[in-house]
Amino acid sequence: MRGRMALEVRLSREMRLIDITMIGVGAMIGAGIFVLTGIAAGVAGPALLLVFLLNGVVALLTAMAYAELGSSFHDAGGGYLWVKTALPDPNGFLSGWMSWFAHAVACSLYALGFGAYFHLVLTAAGAPEIQLGFLTLEKWLAVVVCVLFAYINFRGASETGKAGNVVTVGKVIIILAFVGTGVWVMLTRRPDWQAAFQPMLSEGWGGVFAAMGLTFIAFEGYEIIAQTSEEVENPKRNVPRATFLSLLIVVPIYLLVAVVAVGAVSPPAGVSVTDYLGQAKETALVTAADQFIAGGGVVILIGGLLSxxxxxxxxxxxxxxxxxxxxxxxxxxxxxxxxHTVKATPHWAILFSAVLIVFMAVALPIEDVAASADIMFLLLFVQVNIAAMRLRKTRPDLDRGFKIPLMPLIPILAIGTMLFLAVFLFAHYPRSLVATGGWVLVGAWVYYAYARTREAALVERTEWMGRIERKEYRVLVAVSAPRTLDTLMQVGMAVAKRHAGELVVLSVAEVPDGESLLTGRRTCRELEPLLEKAVAYAEQRGVPAMPVIKIARRVSHGIVETAREEECNFIVIGQPHRQSIFERIVSSVVERVLQNAPCQVAIVYGRMPKDGPRGVVLPTTKGANAELAAELVPAFGSWFDVPVRAVTVIPSEVPQHEADQFIAEAQETLTTAGFPGELKVVRRRDVVTGLAQLLRVRDLVVMGAPSTAPIAALFGDTVPAALARRGQHPVVVVRDVEQQRVHRFERLFFRKG
Incomplete structure (x- = not known):
């Protein structure tokens, strides 16, 4: 279908090995090393060096999983895609849910780091200390910068391409300058610098493990490389190389930072170096750089703010x-x-993410924020390692550019170490348990109460419409009485012929509640002649047809279930244009089919003239359903061998500027659908009157349904029912698979004036 074909969109492979390596390095050497080094030194003592070394090993274990899977799957998506592919539900949902939280909380950490660093800048400039309400100045600065960058993202700004490489190189140069001056201080001013590392395990192994968990976020970043797989030259070779190269660059830099932070800093009398750094918390590197060289703190401030x-x-x-x-x-x-229609950014997703980020920044101390983010990333990486083991068994056919050695020992070690670190973080930072545990529990509730059924319906819709691309097309025609058989079959055959498809002719034998379904067999015998007539009717006109009788307690359920079983792409169903109030209140079969059918549906009002329609008329509005109608109208014209025309009626009450907009939208619908004819525009008192005046006797009307809102109104008439009742004008209303927002222009067509 033109305008709705599932085109395969591919990203240009323009990124080189150096580009994606710098992405990984830039993501790891971010705010984490600036903000968390002092805090980790206070937790682990001189074993800070051991903390960074062991974290490098732990990161390497999971990096192998990312290298293998990133070299095998060359689509954007990364861990979320792999977990969803390899593991049963709700793992896929929870991986995305935790990833949302992890990145949002990491953002809270960076916002708090910015607040601390900018507060130092204000202090150095002589600004007075102030407390604004219940928050400190640092917290307010964090809130402001979150709001600012949320707005920047809404505007569409982002760090990309060569500019991102420049920022990364700048951060690395500042860190290396810090390391270089620190080494110089150790060699010239601190001949006894080795004593600062004694005793190495002053805080015990518990301090080491807690600091490992706390700083793990500084080693998180290499996984972003896998997300670039669709844009990389030769991803099978370059993704694994970039993953390991980024760690090879970053881990030694972190070890050097740990060495100079502990070995080159001179603490006040009576205070150990690591306690001194721990007291400085997120500004520890600034304090250290100020000791190394005049103006060093300013340089680190610049690096911290940049990061x-x-x-x-x-x-x-x-x-x-x-x-x-x-x-x-x-x-x-x-x-x-x-x-957003102007900025082309997901503005609501940005807003909700910003609210989550601000709440975490305000509600928790920086240590708990870091712990919450670390725990979520640890749990995500656990899922990825499980997915790597699972896919090695279920998908041996994958073309892997790198294979994890000693499978499954390496992933099992990675899973064990990460769960171990997560437990230590929970023990040392109990508020992080509340935050992360609460988020996971809420996610489980959202999945089972909301997301599971919606996702299943989306998968069905996608699979069914994919069959259209493969020309595996089936149209289900639901028939119940001889008097409407010809009309429904004509509509179904016209659609099937357009796709070179076949018909599934269905009759439902309805069995009341309380009775056995076997009692429906008597009705089946009564329905057989009707189905035989329908199949013969189709085959005489060159369209293959298959009869099906379904015994069900509800006609709507029988129709939808048969469409699913027979893998149909389109349903044709009749709708009486005269219904009692009671029938409307209890909901019609049509409404229930529309609610549950994950495929395109046509609702037919009235009966087709014996000599066939005189022409096909398309009342044109805006939206996916209107586009579907515009795509189908030429098929009806070809099937009946009659002319087609498009019209739009603007009610007299509508101001001229709105009328012009409606006309432009209708014309856009025709252009998108590839409709061959011109658009005729008239202004009348109401839509029904205007259309009735434009129609000739025996004209077939094909129109799109409102994207939401019922087809059958509770009181009064809809436009299709009114047109079908007024004269010999059969009306076909079509609804596309995807439901879109209802436009006011659509409403005008489905409201009787």
Whole structure:
């Protein structure tokens, strides 16, 4: 179908090995090393060096899983895609849910780091200490910068391409300058620097493990390399290389930072170096650089501000895009998948992510924020390692550019170490348990109460429409009485012929509640002649047809279930244009089919003239359903061999500027659908009157349904029912698979004036 074909969109492979390596390095050497080094020194003591070394080993274990899977799957998506592919539900949903939280909380950490660093800048400039309400100045600065970068992301700004490489190189140069001056201080001013590392395990192994968990976020970043797989030259070779190269660059730099932070800093009398750094917390590197060289603290401040700002931008971007992707997959409310019409950004996803980021920054101390983010990343990496083991068994056919050695020993070691670190973080930072545990529990509730059924319906819709691309097309025609058989069959055959498909002719034998379904067999015998007539009717006109009788307690359920079983892409069903109030209140079969059918549906009002229609008329509005109608109208014209024309009626009450907009929208619908004719525009008192005046006797009307809102009104008439009742004008109303927002222009066509 033109305008709705599932085109395969591919990203240009323009990124080289150096580009994706720098992405990984830039993501790891972010705000974490600036903000967390002092805090970790206070927790682990001189064993800070051991903390960074062991974290490098732990990161390497999971990096192998990312290298193998990133070299095998060359689509954007990374861990979320692999977990969803390899593991049963709700793992896929929870991986996305935790990824959203992890990136949002990491953003909170960077915002707090920015607040601390900028507070130092204000203090150095002589600004007075102030307390604004219940928050400190640092917290307010964190809130302000979160809001600012949320707005920047809404505007569409992001750090990309060569500019991202420049920022990364700048951060590395500042860190290396810090290391270089620190080594110089150790060699010239601190001949006894080795004593600062004694005793190495002053805080015990418990301090080491707690600090490992706390600083693990500084080693998180290499996984972003896998997310670039669709844009990389030769991803099978370059993704694994970049993953290991980034760690090879970053881990030695971190070890050197730990050496100079502990070995080159001179603490006040009576205070150990690591206690001194721990007291300075997120500004410890600034304090150390000020001791190394005049102006060194300013340089680190610049590096810290650069890192926090770039990390803020990246994590707000990534957290909002995770929420956007989950909403697009029907895991979250569709509101979060909305894209701003002007800025082309997911503004609602950005807003909700920003609210989450600000709340975590305000509600928790920086240590608990870091612990919460670390725990979520640890749990995500556990899922990825399990997925790697699972896919090695279930998908041996994958073309892997790298294979994890000693499978499954390496992933098992990675899973064990990460769960071990998560437990230590829970023990040392109990508030992080409340935050992360609460988020996971809420996610489980959202999945089972909301996302599971929506996602299943989306998968069905996608699979069914995919069959259209493969020309595996089936149209289900639901028949119940001889008097409407010809009309429904004509509509179904016209659609099937367009796709070179076949018909499934269905009659449902309805059995009341309380009776055995076997009692429906008597009705089946009564329905057999009707189905035989329908199949003969189709085959005489060159369309293959298969009869099906379904015994069900509800006609609507029988129709939808048969469409699913027979893998149909389109349903044709009749709708009486005269219904009692009671019938409307209890909901019609049509409404129930529309509610549950994950495929295109046509609702037919009235009966086709014996000599066939005189022409086909398309009342044109805006939206996916209107486009589907415009695509189908030429098929009806070809099937009946009659002319087709498009019209739009603007009610007299509508102001001229709105009328012009409606006309432009209708014309856009025709252009998108590839409709061959011109659009005729008239203004009348109401839509029904206007259309009735434009129609000739025996004209067939084909129109799109309102995207939401019922087909049958509770009181009064809809336009299709009114037209079918007024004269010999059969009306076909079509609804596309995807439901869109109802436009006011659509409503005008489905409201009787």
């Amino acid at each position: 926090t700002l770039s990390a803020l931008n990246a994590t707000i971007y990534s957290s909002s895009r995770v929420a956007f992707a989950m909403a697009r997959d029907a895991n979250l409310p569709s509101l979060l998948s909305k894209v």
